[in-house]
Amino acid sequence: LIGCGGAGEQEEEEEAIKLLYGDQNPEGGWAVEEAAKPWLAAIEEVTEGAVEIEPYWAQTLAAGPDLWEAVEAGTADFAWCFHGYWAGMTPLADVVSLPFMPFESAEQAAAILWTIYEEYPNLAGDFDGDNKILLMWCSSPYILITTTAEPVKTLEDMSGLKIRATGGPPTTQTQLLGAIPQTVGMPGTYEALQKGEIDGMFVPWEALYSFKQYEQAKSWTILPAHAVYFTQAMNWDTWNSLPSEVQDQFMTVGGEDGSRFWGRNMFDTSQAACRDAILADAELAAEIQEYVLPQEELDRWVEIAGQPIWDDWVAEMEGEGFDEAQDILDRVLELIDEVPATKTLPSPLE
Numbered sequence: 001l002i003g004c005g006g007a008g009e010q011e012e013e014e015e016a017i018k019l020l021y022g023d024q025n026p027e028g029g030w031a032v033e034e035a036a037k038p039w040l041a042a043i044e045e046v047t048e049g050a051v052e053i054e055p056y057w058a059q060t061l062a063a064g065p066d067l068w069e070a071v072e073a074g075t076a077d078f079a080w081c082f083h084g085y086w087a088g089m090t091p092l093a094d095v096v097s098l099p100f101m102p103f104e105s106a107e108q109a110a111a112i113l114w115t116i117y118e119e120y121p122n123l124a125g126d127f128d129g130d131n132k133i134l135l136m137w138c139s140s141p142y143i144l145i146t147t148t149a150e151p152v153k154t155l156e157d158m159s160g161l162k163i164r165a166t167g168g169p170p171t172t173q174t175q176l177l178g179a180i181p182q183t184v185g186m187p188g189t190y191e192a193l194q195k196g197e198i199d200g201m202f203v204p205w206e207a208l209y210s211f212k213q214y215e216q217a218k219s220w221t222i223l224p225a226h227a228v229y230f231t232q233a234m235n236w237d238t239w240n241s242l243p244s245e246v247q248d249q250f251m252t253v254g255g256e257d258g259s260r261f262w263g264r265n266m267f268d269t270s271q272a273a274c275r276d277a278i279l280a281d282a283e284l285a286a287e288i289q290e291y292v293l294p295q296e297e298l299d300r301w302v303e304i305a306g307q308p309i310w311d312d313w314v315a316e317m318e319g320e321g322f323d324e325a326q327d328i329l330d331r332v333l334e335l336i337d338e339v340p341a342t343k344t345l346p347s348p349l350e
Helices: 030-046 064-073 093-097 106-119 121-128 169-176 186-194 205-210 236-241 244-252 255-268 270-279 282-287 295-305 307-319 325-338
Strands: 017-022 051-056 078-082 132-138 143-146 162-164 180-182 200-203 219-222 229-234 289-292
Touching: 017 064, 030 051, 030 205, 030 244, 030 255, 030 270, 064 078, 064 229, 093 106, 093 121, 093 169, 093 229, 093 325, 106 121, 106 132, 106 255, 106 325, 121 132, 132 236, 132 255, 143 205, 169 180, 169 295, 169 307, 186 200, 200 205, 205 255, 205 270, 229 236, 229 255, 244 255, 255 270, 270 282, 295 307, 307 325
Parallel strands: 017 051, 017 078, 162 180, 162 200, 219 289
Antiparallel strands: 078 229, 132 229, 143 200, 143 219
């Protein structure tokens, strides 16, 4: 007897394209569970089984600071990339990391970053020369946590503290506030706090929850210090090897909509949820000291480490031949007034 599935009776299924994905964040943490996993699932859904993704969490494919180069080298086909690790690599995009930028939400900031990426060729070129950018997004404002007996309440309290800060404008901000900037990858911050190698750090709520720095740093100063930015980047050879229809499907969950998704899911939704989750432990909550920086004191911080950094950034960029720097800054401020803080996203992102 001739069995089912013989030659000529059943078309052989095409083998799925397998892609390796790298991410520094831990499985079980906010960024992975609320943003990365749903986004990777959306990719597999819109490509209708043509793509299968093999994720590597918690730096198991490459360390966070090495992910950009890992993508460029093809170690990862695509990856979560944090650009605060690579000061000076994408200097025009640093406009979104200028201190005290008045974004309404991380989702809005992500849409604005994608807009200026599309509008300014020199800004885009800093990224595109190495890797294909699928989307880019920004954080919500970082707060300050310290191991000091009480939260930082004044500029004077910052003097001499060793504070972990990311590269670019946040480092300059930390210096002007009187602290000593320290470079530590996010996964290493818990141990650095524990060992006293740093006295504190600027941090978003999702990382505070995911990496549990709250167990070591229990004095929190709530202020809108600065935002930082990220990309989902793909190896160019990988991208060029994909069928055109698969490329198009990827970008239905990339571009502005994908950028908004990551800003919303990694940051906007995490602020209240992560804070509440941390403070749900009554014993821990009793040890945490939260201090909201009053507007009068915040104005002092802005005067010293806000507008001066904006002005210096424009001057530095123009000195490097980027005559459009002031226009980029003005465009960001214009877009803050024009771009909605949130919007309905297409399925399967919504």
